[in-house]
Amino acid sequence: MNPLTIETLEICAKETEEMLREADEHFLQQPISYLKSNLPEFFYVASPDFEEYKVDSLVLEVDDIFGTYMALFGLQGRKKESEAIRSFIEEQLQQQLLGFSISFSDNEGLWEVNMPLDPIKGFDESMTIQETLQLLHRVLGGLSQMKAGK
Numbered sequence: 001m002n003p004l005t006i007e008t009l010e011i012c013a014k015e016t017e018e019m020l021r022e023a024d025e026h027f028l029q030q031p032i033s034y035l036k037s038n039l040p041e042f043f044y045v046a047s048p049d050f051e052e053y054k055v056d057s058l059v060l061e062v063d064d065i066f067g068t069y070m071a072l073f074g075l076q077g078r079k080k081e082s083e084a085i086r087s088f089i090e091e092q093l094q095q096q097l098l099g100f101s102i103s104f105s106d107n108e109g110l111w112e113v114n115m116p117l118d119p120i121k122g123f124d125e126s127m128t129i130q131e132t133l134q135l136l137h138r139v140l141g142g143l144s145q146m147k148a149g150k
Contacts, residue, residue: 008046009045009046010044011042011043013040013042015132019044027129028133030129032069034129035061035062035069036062036125043059046058050137050140053143056073057090058072060133063099068117069116069132070115071122073077074111077109077110082102082123084146086104088146092139093115095141099114100116117132119137122135123135
């Protein structure tokens with residue numbers, strides 16, 4: 001799999017959703033555990049590689065209550081894909097579903113997905129932010145292929 005292209009990585013405040021600063025290439029080499037050390041913050045990520053999979057508004061954060069790493073995103077799709085999408089993600093999470101939720105917005109034709117990263121095979125909080133995004137890219141690529149019937 002090709003390296004992930006990151007166009008934007010913004011560090012934002014959870015409480016206000018205000019951008020605090022934009023991260024550079026160097027910041028991507030920080031461990032993802034940065035988020036546990038900075039609970040009031042989240043990352044907003046823009047990448048043409050995620051857009052290719054019809055993923056919209058990708059956010060990484062640590063859940064304040066459970067302390068789990070979370071990916072929150074919109075996924076363009078149809079309502080009838082519910083069972084296939086849910087099954088694929090549950091398999092990726094190895095049936096460890098704490099924090100996982102998925103709901104469909106008819107108005108936007110968008111699945112709103114909250115997916116914990118901790119149970120994904122290969123995830124470790126010592127990974128860099130770049131490695132974490134690459135892992136998520138691999139998972140979402142598999143989901144995209146599954147939806148396309150490949």
